[in-house]
Amino acid sequence: MNDWKKVCPLDEIPRLGSRQVNSASGTIAVFRTAEDEVFALRDKCPHKGGALSQGLVAGKVVTCPMHSWKIQFENGEAVAPDKGCAKVYPAKVEGGLVWIAL
Amino acid sequence: MKKQKLVMVGNGMAGCRTLEELLKLAPDLYEITVFGAEPHPNYNRIMLSPVLAGETKFADIVLNDLAWYRDHGIALHAGKQVVKIDRKAQKVVAADGTEASYDRLLLATGSSPFILPVPGKDLPGVIAYRDIADTEAMIEAAKHHSHAVVIGAGLLGLEAANGLKIQGMDVTVVHLADWIMERQLDKTAADLLQKSLENKGLKFLLGKQTAELVAGESGRVAAIRFRDGSGIPADLVVMAVGIRPNTALAESAGIHCERGIVVDDTLQTYDPKIYAVGECVAHRGVAYGLVAPLFEQARVCANHLARMGIGRYTGSVTSTKLKVTGIDVFSAGDFMGGEGCEDIVLADPSAGVYKKLVIKNDTLAGAVLYGDTGDGAWYFQLLKDRQNIADIRDHLMFGGHHVGGVGDVGHSGHNKAAAMPDTAEVCGCNGVCKGDIVKAIKTHGLFTLDDVRKHTKASSSCGSCTGLVEQILASTVGGAYQPADTQDKPVCGCTDHAHGVVRAAIRDKKLLSIPAVMRELGWKTADGCATCRPALNYYLISTWPHEAEDDPQSRFINERAHANIQRDGTFSVVPRMWGGLTTPAELRVIADVAEKYEVPTVKMTGGARIDLLGIRKGDLPRVWEDLGRAGLVSGHAYGKSIRTVKTCVGAEHCRFGTQRSMDMGVKLEKMLFGMWAPHKVKLAVSGCPRNCAEAGIKDVGVIGVDSGYELYIAGNGGIKTEVAMFMCKVKNDSEVLEYSGAFLQLYREEGWYLERTCHYVARVGLDYVKAQVVDNAARRAELYERLLYALQGYEDPWAAAVKQPGEYVALEVA
Helix, strand or coil: CCCEEEEEEHHHCCCCEEEEEEECCEEEEEEECCCCCEEEEECCCCCCCCCHHHCEEECCEEECCCCCCEEECCCCEECCCCCCECCEECEEEECCEEEEEC | CCCEEEEEECCCHHHHHHHHHHHHHCCCCEEEEEEECCCCCCECHHHHHHHHCCCCCHHHHECCCHHHHHHCCCEEEECCCEEEEECCCCEEEECCCCEEECCEEEECCCEEECCCCCCCCCCCCEEECCCHHHHHHHHHHHHHCCEEEEECCCHHHHHHHHHHHHCCCEEEEEECCCCCCCCCCCHHHHHHHHHHHHHCCCEEEECCCEEEEEECCCCCEEEEEECCCCEEECCEEEECCCEEECCHHHHHCCCCECCCEEECCCCECCCCCEEECCCCEEECCECCCCHHHHHHHHHHHHHHHCCCCCCCCCCCCCEEECCECCECEEEEECCCCCCCEEEEEEEEHHHCEEEEEEEECCEEEEEEEECCCCCHHHHHHHHHHCCECHHHHHHHHHCHHHCCCCCCCCCCCCCCHHHCCCCCEEECCCCEEHHHHHHHHHHHCCCCHHHHHHHHCCCCCCCCCHHHHHHHHHHHHHHHCCCCCCCCCECCCCCCCEHHHHHHHHHHCCCCCHHHHHHHCCCCCCCCCCCHHHHHHHHHHHHCCCCCCCCHHHCCHHHHHCCEECCCCCEEECECCHHHCCCHHHHHHHHHHHHHCCCCEEEECCCCCEEEEEECHHHHHHHHHHHHHCCCCECCCCCCEEEEEEECCHHHCCCCCCCCHHHHHHHHHHHHCCCECCCCEEEEEECCCCCCCCHHHCCEEEEEECCEEEEEECCECCCCCECCEEEEEECCHHHHHHHHHHHHHHHHHHCCCCCCHHHHHHHHCHHHHHHHHCCCHHHHHHHHHHHHHHHCCCCCHHHHHHHCCHHHCCEECC
C-alpha cells in the first residue's frame, strides 16, 4: 500500500523547476510543470547517476545536467534513442500541498 | 475533429522522410495511406551498391520496417501501383482496383532508369539498375554468366560495374562521352579514376555509341554492337545512362509537368491539394537525383502539410562521392570552371592525388578531389555557405585543419576519416570509435550530423571531433551527405527559426519574456527545451537589460545555483580574485571556510584563483556568507559570462614591464563584473611583449608596449587552440577599457548562444569587427555605453542568495 508523505507547499517548488527531497527511500527529485502538475523521480539519471533535480524542466521532461539525457516524468524512461529508466514515485497536489508516495 | 486524409503515392526515401517529418510536427493531423509499387517497406536505395558488392545485406538497409507503418497507424499498400488520380473526386485508384480518397495527396513517385531505344533492349539479360529487384537480378546473373557490359560510366554505372566485378564477372563499361563521370569530374580526375578501376580489373570502351543488343541461341542477350560496327560479347547488359522523373501518373491527371512534376518553393504542385517531393519533381527547372536535396524538400513539404507554413525550399548544391571501396573521389558544385573562374590545382600523379578548386568572386564555386577526399566535407560547407575565402586562399588547398575549420584535437596527423581503422577512437569525450559510428549510420539509416549525435553521442559533448564525424558520415553515405546549414540552422527542434532571426525579433519587437518570444515566433513546444530556453533567456537579458525578465528556470543549473555542479552532485566555489590578486585576509577566510565545511579539494585554477571543490548544495549559502564577510564575491566560474582577467606582474614589479598590467587587469575585471555573454569570456593583460599572461589565447588579450597597449581578440585556449588576432593599438588605460568593452558588447549583441568569440569573429570577419569598433568612433562609443548601462547596478549573486537560502536546502520527508 502506498504511503503518502507530505513534502512542502506547492509554492516552494518553482514552476518548471524542482526540489531535492531526502527520504528513507533515498534522494527523490520532485518536479513542478508549467501547469502545476507535480511528478517525482529517483534523483539519479539512469545514464551516469546525475542529479535530475538539478536539470532543466520543459513539458513533462527533465534534461539531466550531466550529459543532457532527457528523462520523462510519467514513466521515468529516457527519450529515445537513449535507453534507461529512473524510478517513478506517485506524486500529487492536494490542498496546496505536494505529496509523494514511497 | 475528424482527421484529414493524406494519401502518399510512392513508398521511397523522399516520401517516407516527408512522413517522418510530418509525424514529428503533427502526429494526429492525418489518417495516412501509402501506396508503393515495390513489395517492400522503405529501404535505403543509396546502399544498393554495397549490397551488390556483397558488403551488406538487404535486411540491413531497410529504413522503415513494417512495424513502423503499423505503429504510426499508416495503411501500407505495398506492391500496389496507383494508375489513376481522380482530382475531382479526390481519390486515387490502384491497378488492382484499390481506391483511397484524399484531402491532401503527396506524390513521391521517384524516377525510372532511362532505357536506350535500341533494338534488343527488351531481351532477357538486359536490365536497369534502380531497385533491389535489379540488384538481386545482377547477383543472380553473376552466378550463371560471365560477360557483363555496363552502359553508362556515371556514378551508378561505375558502382554497378564494380559490384559485378566483385561478384566474379568480366565487366566492360561502355560510355558515350570521352571520359567517365563527365558530369562530376574533369578529364584529369576521370583519367586517374579510370586507371585505378582498370587496376581493379574493369575494362572501358569510351566514345562508343550502342547500336544494337544481339540475342544468342537461347534468346538471351549475347552481344552488344556499336555504331562503328565493332562489338563484344555480353550475357548481362546493365543500362545506367540516366534517370527520368516518373511523371506519367501526374500528367495523366492533368497536373502540370515539365522535366518533372512542377512544384513551387513549398513543394506544392499546380493543384493546391497535391504536393510532390523527390526525384519525380522539377523545382525551378531542376530535377534532383541525389538523396540530400530530397531530404531538404521533405522537411519543407512536411512543414506545409502540417499547416505550419514555415520554410521554403530554394534549391540545393549537391556533392558526389563514389561508393567504391578503396577509391576516393569527391566532386561538388561547378567543378569545370570557365568564364570568370580561377582554378587552384594540385596534382601528384604518382601518389594518385589530384585536387582542383574552382574559385569565383572570392568564393569556392566547385571542387574535384581524387585520391584524398578528407577535406571534401569542409570544401562542401564553404561552397554551401558561399563563404568569402579571400583571407584563407593561400592555404585553402591544404584543407580545413590548416585554417581552423575542422576540430582535430587528439587527431593530429590522423584526420583522414577513410583511412582510420574501425577501432580508432573518434569522440574522446564519449569514447566512440569509428566502427560504432559507421555501424550506426548503416543500421539506422542516418544522414545528418544531428542524427549521428543522437544515436552515438559522438561529437555531442565538446564538439572537437565534429569535423571528423562529418568526414566519416560523408565517406559512408557518399553523395547523400548534406552538411548542416550553419548559417540558417534552427535554434533547436522547438522552432524553425535560426538564432539570427530570433535575436532580430527580440530586438525589433521589443520582446521581454520567453513566453512572449515563443508566442511571437510560433514555438512548436509549450515550454521549449534545454537547448532553446537558455539561449532565449540570454538574448532577452542582453538585448533589454534591466527590462527583460531573467528566468532562473531557463538557466543551466550552474548559473541557477551560482556554482559549478560536479559529477557527484556537489558544487565547486570559486571566489573572484580581481586580476589574480589576493590578500592574506582573503586567504585566511578561504582557509577557514575550507576547514569549516570540510572541503575535500582546494585547487588553483587556470584563471589564477582558488577553487573549493566538493561543497554540498545546502552549504553553499553559508559558505558564501563567510566568504562575503571578507569581501569575496562570485567569480562566475560557472557562467556564460566574464570569467577571469589573468595578469602578469607588469611594470609594478617586473624589470621588463612596460605597463602596469595588474592594475589594468583589475580595472577591466571590475568593469566587466556580472557581464553575461553568449559563452564564457576570458581576458588577459601582459605588461610587455614577453606576454607571460598568455594573452594570445584569450577572448580579449591586452599586451603592454612602451607606447601603449596592443589589443588582440578572438583567441581560444580550449577545445581547439585559436591564436588571438590583432585588432588595434591604443594609447592608454581608458582606451583599453573602451575598445575592449565595445568589442565585447558587439559580441554580446550579435553572437549566437554558445558561440565563443573565435567562432563569432570567424563568422562575421575581423574586418567587420574593426569597422565597428576601431574605425567608427561613434559606433564604438554607443557600444561601450550600452555595455556600461547593462552592467550598471549589478549585485553579487552570492550576496543575493545568502538572503534567500531556501531553494539550496533539500526538503526532508519522514
